Amino acid sequence: MKVLLTGGAGFIGSHVTEELLKHKFQVVTIDNFVTGFQGNIPGKVKFYQMDLGDKRVELVFKQEKPDYVIHLAAQASVMASMTNPYLDFFTNTVGTVKLLDLSKKYNVKKFLFASTAAVYGEPLYLPVDEDHLIHTQSFYALSKYSAENYIKQYSTLNGLDSCILRFSNVYGPRQNENGEAGVISIFINRLLANETVDIYDGSQTRDFIYVKDVAVACRLSLEKEVKGVLNISSCIETEISELYDQIAGIMEINAQPSYEPKRVGEIEKSILDNQKARRELSWDLHHSLLKGLEDTVQYYTEKYLTSTI
Known part of the structure; x- marks a missing residue:
């Protein structure tokens, strides 16, 4: 079966591509290299360098005739969304609607969309399940939720099977420092460079999930007859200050961070309930936070040493 994957040169997209290839899917990817890199794309993957606003995107659908679409391409920085x-x-809403139109026109069997925990805003209860009130607190979250609603409407009116995955804070190798979960790559890279790490309060909690577990969830969402919204998360609460201590411990670095005042508008606690995904996808986590951090530290350490030779 052929999958058209947008954002395949990016952090999450490259890992999803590897997972699909491992399970004998044929993968075609689109990426504009704004945040992705050519080196993230396996050689056996057919690649189109273009923006989703490019008129040639339809030619990709016409030529490749994908069975599935996985839409990962996005503007993923909350701060960037507030300034522009x-x-x-x-990028996030209009681009999604264009892909939905083309998916309908070219008879795509299923449309998989990467959304975000940010749509829930400040939680009313923990862990946050899929029925929690939606309360977007940034334009990024609003654009993602708007895209979700277009997808749901397309499913209702046009019979396009779809699945929406709301990711918690995804981390792992190849992550850049932009986006909500970039804190891990920021901490590691600053410690490697012997720079002071700034922590804003540090009492905030997040739900960190390793990227390879996310990739498996994406693959299972295509294979299973699952529709609607699913939280993809670890369902484990970790304080930012505790996260720093774990990373510094793995790196065997005894450096004190610089604690700054909490930033205005930042969500205090975020933990997503993943029971629905576990049940409907027969999915489970294979990486603890400690194991995931060890693998991520190793990746960035090797990359740093290579760059300094």
């Missing part, structure tokens, strides 16, 4: 909401809307 139009670009955020155009």
Whole structure:
């Protein structure tokens, strides 16, 4: 079966591509290299360098005739969305609607969309399940939720099977420092460079999930007859200050961070309930936070040493 994957040169997309290839899917990817890199794309993957706004995207659908679409391409920085909401809307919402139109036109069997825990806003209860009230607190979250609603409407009106995965804070090798979960790559890279790490309060909690577990969830969402919204998370609460201590411990670095005041508008606690995904996808986590951090530290350490030779 052939999968058209947008954002395949990016952090999450490259890992999803590897997971699909491992399970004998044929993968075609689109990426504009704004945040992705050519080196992230396996040689056996057919690649189109273009933006989702490019008119040639339809030619990709026409030529490749994908069975599935996995839409990972996005403007993923909350801060960038607040300074340029139009670009955020155009990339995340308009781009999704265009792909939905083409998926309908070219008879795609299923449309898989990467959404975010940010749509829930400040939680009313923990862990946050899929029925929690939606309360977007950034243009990024709003653009993602708007895209979700277009997908649901397409499913209702046009019979396009779809699945929406709301990711918690994804981390792992190849992550850049942009986006909500970039804190791990920031901590590691600053410690490697012997720079002071800034922590804003540090009492906030997040739900960190290793990227390879996310990739498996994406693959299972295609294979299983699952529709609707699923949280993809570890369902484990970790304080940012505790996260720093774990990373510094793995790296055997005794350096004190610089604690700064909490940033305005930052969500205090975030933990997603993953029971629905576990049940409906027969999915489970294979990486603890400690194991995932060890693998991530090793990746960035090797990359840093290579760059300094």
